[in-house]
Amino acid sequence: MENLKTFYHKCIRVWKTLKKPSKKEFTMTAKISAIGIVILGFIGFIISIIIGFFQ
Numbered sequence: 656m657e658n659l660k661t662f663y664h665k666c667i668r669v670w671k672t673l674k675k676p677s678k679k680e681f682t683m684t685a686k687i688s689a690i691g692i693v694i695l696g697f698i699g700f701i702i703s704i705i706i707g708f709f710q
Contacts (some may be wrong), residue, residue: 676684
């Protein structure tokens with residue numbers, strides 16, 4: 656029961672520190688995420704070309 660109470664208090668502390676991101680923060684996060692997805696897609700594409708070349 657003590658663990659549950661401690662967990663509850665930690666959750667409340669985290670909830671109180673949360674804030675909605677500003678438009679600038681949101682667009683920056685979206686851009687960085689998009690760049691990461693494009694890079695991973697490009698790496699996957701290159702790997703598929705290399706595998707197709709050797710088969």
